[in-house]
Amino acid sequence: MDAGTIVSINKLYKSYHRGDQTIPVLNDISFDIAAGEFLALMGPSGSGKSTLLNLIAGIDKPDSGSIMIGDVDVTTLSETELAKWRALNVGFIFQFYNLIPVLTAFENVELPLILSPLSRAERKAHVEIALRAVGLADRMDHYPGQLSGGQEQRVAIARAIVTDPTILVADEPTGDLDRISAEEIMDLMDRLNEESKKTIIMVTHDPRAAKKAHVIRHLDKGILTNADSQNTL
């Protein structure tokens, strides 16, 4: 892996099985992601981009190939090791926010820190910093049901960054938002990338969202077709 590369994917294959049928999803995928890069994965539905994101994030396993994140090949980790690794290294942002409805914004953001050895006071400090970073310091005690879609997604981003992970993965982060909220979320992600140098890997259908990325990779029927800089859009 080159210096400055944070993710290195090599000869990745993934297929799903339905009865006797084998459906190939990813076919011989190899590419690197530099530390601090903002990558957008684009492609039509069923092209395998979410599967690729899940594999990079360690929530699914490939049929073959390797995924090096830093010095760790996540494809070789057991489920238990993967859970620990994810807690330390990956921040997740989902299309439908996936906040826990019975927990406040503060408690949702605090969730990943429960697994850490931080004290209660330290956790509180971290959560407040994360919520301030997404502009929701005044909404800490609100439940998800009391927030707008954009605010919910910002809470989800705060939850993703609160552990200071190595990479942020985002699956259609603006897919459930109106245009204005979507722009706010993309601005926030852009800021996180610029200011905090967070490596972001984002799956999106939205060309406007992809514009914020440094690099755009296209997938079609499980094959990586090209890697574009954003100005090719």
Place this chain on the structure above:
Amino acid sequence: MQILKILFKNAFRHKLRTGLTILSITIALLAFGLLRTVINAWYAGVEASSAYRLVTRNAVSIIFPLPLSYRDRIRQVDGVSEVSWGNWFGGIYIDEKNFFANFAVDARTYFDLYREYVIPDNQKEAFFRDRKGFVAGRKLAERFGWKIGDTVVLRGTIYPGSWEFVMRGIYRGREPNADETVFMFHWDYLNESLKKTAPTRADQVGFYMIGIKDPERAVSVASNIDGLFKNSFAETITETEKAFTLGFVAMSDTIITAIELVSFVVIIIILAVVANTVAMSVRERTNEYAVFKTLGFGGWRIAGLILGESIVITMMGCAVGIAATFPAATAFAAAMGAYFPVFKVEPATIWLDIVFSLSVGILAAIIPVYRTLKVKIADGLRMIE
């Protein structure tokens, strides 16, 4: 924020469903607690029996009497310290529904032998002096509002006629498991009346109560007593007081077994109810558990969340059920009158409540835990409530 907080918040996410489940557990444990207490009440006499006492009765059946003359011969058996005797009187107070145990006993020897019945000395002396006097247990006196000096009339069933008694004393149990619902009067009063009205039934004893010096010699003493009357016209069976009382309990063996079975069936039913609630809740939250996994929560933690929620629900029902058992038992005892002289919720019943609730909580969560852990994160995230 702590895991416990998540457990409680999750448990009460569907307040109505959780509330109804807790109510079901409460009712089930209440039923279980009462049924166990009924069973314990059946055995209360056995628990209260003394190892220092034997009971001698007619070998054919307890309904056949023994001659009073056996008394002196029994007294002479080595190892016997005291002999008392009595008859089941079977009198009815006003109405048959007012049932209580009533015995004709030899008062002086009886109270020497049954020291667990505590009666003030002045009341005891007054009872000894009055041939028509009687003493009653505290609960029995309270039940009918009897006071010292009151005249009470029993209608004889085994010994026909109207029998008038004057209350001379109220006894209390030295231990909580003592029967405080017994009515005792002078055997001499019964015997002398019989001499006038039914002379053939006089000088006949229903049973002998025998004090022994050494419980370890109970078997040999009993054998020696029975040996005295072998091949006589009224052979005897002598057994420990515990065995004698157990003999009565054994008559209701089928009923007790049925109650015992029902009490366990109640627990099985509640297991199904809780399992259903937990399964529904967890299934609805498959997506959330996938999020927890994504955030790094391992299998044990996910299992802990589900198991904890199930235990929170069952233990809340358990707590309310236990709390409700005590007043319910008091009300039940009052309603059942003298049928259960000692009706007390035993600590063992409470422990069984707790153990069964915990077991139900754990068992109910096993399948939901297994299913949740089996779901792949990517599949779980795709599931929408």
